[in-house]
Amino acid sequence: MSKFDRRDRVRQLLYTSKAVAGIVERDVRMIVGASQYRNSLDRITGILLFDGLRFMQFIEGSDVAVSSLMDRLYADVRHREVIVMHDAAAERRSFPIWSMRWVHLDNAHDARRHTITRMVPGTIDPGVRDQFYGFVAPG
């Protein structure tokens, strides 16, 4: 069962940022725990990748809910250099059942690519998919 009608039109936004020094997996686990509760109230869904140094987060929901979350994210001192890579309307959600899925990328690049292939739906915007692959295999 999906949480939302797969056909509901949404705003989808992808950004990257750098974790501030001292942020470890346990901190991210706590951020995600709080985010999942808040996102379910705000009807936000998406995925957060963390490689120990950088974040990539894909969020989707109503225009207002995404703007409100971005305002909070820009103000959050746990990361910096927030760079928006994609911000566009879509016909349906790409992560309809995830109030915020999160993935700690701590393995080799090949396995990371495989993780993206497994977790990112084929229907997602191709530019967004390329950004995910770029994030897990820099250079």
Ligand SMILES: Cc1cc2nc3c(=O)[nH]c(=O)nc-3n(C[C@H](O)[C@H](O)[C@H](O)COP(=O)(O)O)c2cc1C
């Ligand atoms: C990398 C990262 C991802 C985050 N993702 C979310 C999210 O998906 N949803 C959310 O509500 N807060 C998220 N937060 C936390 C927000 O920045 C903010 O602290 C939280 O929403 C509470 O805001 P408030 O204290 O102004 O109510 C994230 C923080 C970081 C550093």
